[in-house]
Ligand SMILES: Nc1ncnc2c1ncn2[C@@H]1O[C@H](COP(=O)(O)OP(=O)(O)OP(=O)(O)O)[C@@H](O)[C@H]1O
């Protein structure tokens with residue numbers, strides 16, 4: 001239990017009387033890549049915001065590397081790298097200044113060396129001195145990765161990292177996620193199911209704030225039909241949920 | 247340490263933002279024109295006032311401080327970097343302090359530029375340099391305090407224009423607190439207003455060459471309280487997403 005890098009326990013988040021996340025529990029072990037799947041509004045971003053310490057939970061809780069996100073927030077945050085849905089940037093900074101800023105702010109003593117290493121890792125070395133405002137969307141996404149990796153955290157939380165980039169870059173991002181998953185615990189969200197199928201060790205399917213299924217992609221598929229795709233699993237679950245709800 | 251990192255980014259931001267230069271130019275232009283006018287008068291009638299430029303600035307900051315701080319949090323929110331700042335392993339107060347120091351450093355730079363006027367003055371008349379120094383220390387603290395008031399409103403609202411407007415209203419009220427106090431027949435209320443008055447802690451003390459501990463404490467207190475409030479606002483906004 002305690003070796004889980006991400007541990008979510010009956011987590012609930014309400015905005016006013018709307019429940020965005022409804023008593024969800026799941027965990028992720030070191031070196032595991034977990035996909036958080038669900039349609040628009042399912043509660044993926046909200047879950048991630050609680051895990052990164054941006055939003056406090058309404059009920060229940062979560063731990064990152066054993067640190068509670070509420071009572072031990074600074075230590076929990078130290079262990080997370082976060083790539084939000086829309087890559088947050090300072091347009092007037094260069095690539096290097098930007099990565100250096102986050103590396104320093106998150107307490108890296110060797111910030112310069114680390115920034116250069118991370119910039120090389122995401123293939124932006126040739127653009128180190130380019131102003132961020134002049135980067136393409138795909139490059140910005142890679143910069144977002146660099147920022148999340150700046151302090152070399154054991155846990156990565158990536159909110160729809162493949163949204164809005166071209167197919168070739170999508171493949172690159174998937175490779176990156178898989179690569180990172182060898183040494184880090186990765187939680188990433190998407191609503192493209194084939195993507196999760198390719199990359200994840202395990203998936204958690206959210207619908208209207210609740211977990212409707214979780215497990216290995218292969219197991220989930222087998223349960224439905226030997227040759228089922230994850231899409232079919234997803235639609236069948238959400239379909240019955242919706243039917244049951246009415 | 248965290249504040250230092252944020253400070254460096256903030257000051258770099260000021261030095262690369264055209265708008266900051268516009269404000270800076272406006273401050274220098276305004277003080278320059280008024281200084282020049284006063285100089286012409288003082289040649290013929292009275293000795294030049296060594297606290298002239300700080301006194302002009304004391305009123306000008308009612309408008310300039312909110313303009314300098316209005317983008318401070320709005321821009322971080324718009325670009326989404328606020329989310330990264332608030333998920334970094336740092337405290338809100340360190341971020342707020344770093345941002346304040348950046349703005350204050352920019353203001354200090356502007357003050358240093360107006361120091362040119364004092365050099366001119368030294369060459370023409372023989373002003374009381376102690377008096378001038380006291381006025382400059384006063385306006386430096388006073389400027390810091392007005393910036394923190396601007397920061398509170400920048401943290402409070404997403405809208406830069408609204409933030410600037412509310413900041414100006416608040417500073418105007420603090421500026422006028424002396425007069426506002428007189429509207430109340432109750433003497434205690436009047437005294438409270440009086441002690442809160444920005445002008446009251448500057449024009450009758452620093453600007454007349456008097457450095458009083460209570461006035462230094464007043465501005466330091468405003469700075470500390472406003473920074474604390476700003477950090478609290480950021481913290482409370484987490485709860486509303
Ligand atoms: N700050 C907020 N205030 C009020 N409601 C919110 C807030 N943030 C999210 N919600 C609501 O919570 C629910 C879950 O939203 P969330 O952004 O977590 O979904 P998501 O799974 O990330 O969706 P998407 O795929 O569109 O990114 C939605 O109904 C949304 O409207």
Ligand SMILES: [Mg+2]
Nearest residue numbers: 044045046085
């Ligand atoms: Mg989302």
